[in-house]
Each structure stands twice: as C-alpha cells, then as structure tokens.
Amino acid sequence: MRNHLIFSAAAAVAMFALLPAARGQDAAHQGSVPDLSGVWQVTKYQPRMFPNGGAPLAPWGEAKFKTANAETNDPNLGCLPTGVPRLMFVPLPLEIVQTPTRVVIIHEGVQALREIYLNRQHPKDLDPTYSGDSVGKWEGDTLVLDTIGFNDKTWLDAVGLPHSDATHVIERIRRTDHDTLVDDVTIDDSKAYTKPFTIQQVYKLKPGWEIQEYVCEENNKYTYQGK
Amino acid sequence: MRNNMRNNPLTLTLAAVLLLISVGVSASAHHATASFDMTKSMTVKGTVTGFDWTNPHVYIYVDVKDEKGAAEKWSVEMASTGMLARAGWRRDTVKAGDEITIFGNRAKDGRPFLHLSKVVFANGQELAQNAQN
Numbered sequence: 001m002r003n004h005l006i007f008s009a010a011a012a013v014a015m016f017a018l019l020p021a022a023r024g025q026d027a028a029h030q031g032s033v034p035d036l037s038g039v040w041q042v043t044k045y046q047p048r049m050f051p052n053g054g055a056p057l058a059p060w061g062e063a064k065f066k067t068a069n070a071e072t073n074d075p076n077l078g079c080l081p082t083g084v085p086r087l088m089f090v091p092l093p094l095e096i097v098q099t100p101t102r103v104v105i106i107h108e109g110v111q112a113l114r115e116i117y118l119n120r121q122h123p124k125d126l127d128p129t130y131s132g133d134s135v136g137k138w139e140g141d142t143l144v145l146d147t148i149g150f151n152d153k154t155w156l157d158a159v160g161l162p163h164s165d166a167t168h169v170i171e172r173i174r175r176t177d178h179d180t181l182v183d184d185v186t187i188d189d190s191k192a193y194t195k196p197f198t199i200q201q202v203y204k205l206k207p208g209w210e211i212q213e214y215v216c217e218e219n220n221k222y223t224y225q226g227k
Numbered sequence: 228m229r230n231n232m233r234n235n236p237l238t239l240t241l242a243a244v245l246l247l248i249s250v251g252v253s254a255s256a257h258h259a260t261a262s263f264d265m266t267k268s269m270t271v272k273g274t275v276t277g278f279d280w281t282n283p284h285v286y287i288y289v290d291v292k293d294e295k296g297a298a299e300k301w302s303v304e305m306a307s308t309g310m311l312a313r314a315g316w317r318r319d320t321v322k323a324g325d326e327i328t329i330f331g332n333r334a335k336d337g338r339p340f341l342h343l344s345k346v347v348f349a350n351g352q353e354l355a356q357n358a359q360n
Contacts, residue, residue: 212312
C-alpha cells in the first residue's frame with residue numbers, strides 16, 4: 001500500500017512536471033499563443049542596414065566603422081559567429097521552434113542556435129557574448145525579444161556597421177499573414193550611435209525546406225584569422 | 228575562350244539582368260560578394276577540372292584556354308550546398324571533363340576567380356545558383 005502511495009505520488013509529480021509543457025503546446029495549437037514555427041527565408045538580402053548611408057554614428061562608432069573592410073576583416077570570413085542581430089539578416093534559412101518556455105531559432109548559416117527565454121529575466125552580470133542573452137514575451141500577436149550582454153566583436157551588417165558592448169537589441173517578430181514573418185529590429189547603442197534605429201527584415205515561409213548542414217570551416221578560402 | 232562583355236550593348240543588358248539576379252536573396256551569406264566586382268558580368272568557357280561540393284561555398288575549377296591554347300586555371304565561387312540543392316544542384320551536377328560556360332563576376336583584384344551567376348552546360352542546360360523564391 002505504501003509503495004502504491006509512493007508510486008502514485010511520483011506519478012502525480014511526473015504529471016505535474018509534464019503538464020505545463022502539455023498546456024503550453026495545446027495553447028499554441030489552439031491559437032492563444034501565436035505560432036511562428038516553420039522554416040523562413042529572407043525575402044530580400046540587406047547587406048547594408050543603411051543602403052544610402054546616413055547611419056547615426058557617434059564618434060566612437062564612426063572611428064570603429066572606418067576600420068571595417070568587408071574584404072579583409074569581416075569576422076564572418078574567419079567563421080567567427082555572426083551574432084545577434086546580424087544573424088537575422090543572413091540570406092540562409094532559419095527555423096523557429098516554440099516550446100512553452102523557449103523560442104529556439106536554428107540558423108542554417110554557420111549553424112547558429114539562438115535561444116530566447118520566455119520565463120525569465122536577463123541574469124545579472126552577464127558575460128559578454130557574440131549573441132548576447134535573449135528574453136522574450138508575447139504582446140498580442142507579436143513576440144518581443146530583448147537582447148543584451150554582447151561583446152563588441154560582431155558587425156551589425158555586411159559592410160561593418162559596428163556596435164559596442166552596451167548594445168540593446170529589441171525585436172518585434174510577428175506573422176503578418178500565413179506565409180509572411182516580419183522582424184522589426186531596433187538597435188539602441190548610445191556608445192556607437194547618436195540615436196536608436198530600426199531596420200525591418202521580412203521572411204517568407206518555406207514549406208518543405210529543411211535546415212541543412214553548413215560547416216563554415218570546411219572549405220573556407222577566406223580565413224584571415226592569425227595571418 | 229574568354230569574352231570580356233563590357234562593350235556590347237546586348238551583353239551590357241545581359242550583365243544588368245545578371246546583376247539584378249545576383250543581388251537577390253541568394254547572395255553569399257558568408258562574405259556578401261565584397262571581393263567581386265558585381266557591376267560587371269563576364270563569361271568564361273572551359274573544361275571542368277574539379278568540383279568542390281562543400282561549405283561555406285561550392286567551387287567549380289575550370290581550365291580556360293587563351294588564344295594561344297595555353298590553359299588558365301579559373302575558380303568559380305558559388306553559394307552553400309544547402310542553397311544550391313534548393314536551386315536544383317546536386318553533388319554530381321558538374322564533373323571533371325565537362326565543357327561549360329560560366330556567367331559571373333570577377334574578383335576585384337583581377338585574379339581568375341569568379342562569383343557565379345549561372346552555368347550553361349554543353350547540352351544547353353542552364354542552372355542558376357539561386358533558389359526561385
């Protein structure tokens with residue numbers, strides 16, 4: 001009898017542990033949480049965030065931008081991480097996977113994985129990283145992402161717009177119709193820029209596409225690191 | 228045989244069309260074609276000596292004979308295996324010995340190195356490197 005009780009209690013605990021996940025998935029399927037899942041591809045490649053110039057560079061940012069050379073020192077050439085937010089503009093597909101407590105973005109480009117935590121705040125005293133720490137929340141049909149905790153080793157775009165370790169990236173991702181996803185990416189970096197700015201990236205759903213292997217180091221003729 | 232197509236109005240139009248294609252979604256994710264002169268298109272015709280079905284870029288190696296019959300070794304850079312597969316390419320699409328014509332954009336530094344727009348095979352079949360969106 002006692003063993004039965006223990007077993008029942010264990011089963012109850014196990015069920016309790018599983019329930020939130022089950023509830024969340026049901027909620028997502030029932031539409032109370034928007035479903036952004038699927039493989040998406042940018043509709044337009046935007047190598048420059050400011051195609052006509054005019055980025056609101058502060059002196060620190062201006063000085064750093066002058067050192068950028070897409071042919072010789074783009075961190076991507078040596079297969080260093082693309083980082084956030086540039087990952088969101090890469091013209092290779094990304095897959096969004098949702099769980100009740102996470103949104104995971106699997107990027108084909110450089111096989112990057114981005115985890116967005118829906119159930120916590122940013123930890124204090126973050127180590128600076130290439131992609132920072134992303135937390136998210138739902139605002140109606142929009143997933144609002146907040147990312148901080150960056151190093152300053154990545155570029156914002158393919159021509160070398162810089163950012164500092166004080167960068168704060170806010171993204172508003174929503175599905176404007178079944179086949180269309182929009183991400184409004186706001187970059188707030190008072191060290192590198194005189195004011196925040198927002199760049200929009202649009203994606204199309206790609207049914208039947210699967211994320212493929214992409215090994216940047218395999219046959220890379222552009223490595224300059226260490227040279 | 229190598230044609231520099233800069234002076235012919237028809238080929239200039241073709242170059243413009245190819246440029247429009249090449250700045251589309253399929254632009255290289257790895258380095259954004261910074262090393263290539265995307266304002267000028269050219270063609271090279273030659274014999275395939277190798278095909279690297281690899282990432283971050285796929286490469287075709289071609290021997291291109293000049294007027295005197297001497298072979299110049301050209302390399303042709305393409306997108307990733309994933310994007311090319313979505314555009315209809317396979318790991319055996321190009322084979323050593325194939326006679327092909329390459330449309331592309333040359334490296335800014337003048338090396339015999341192209342960023343591919345499309346390839347035309349001896350049987351007339353054409354393959355672009357872009358998945359149709």
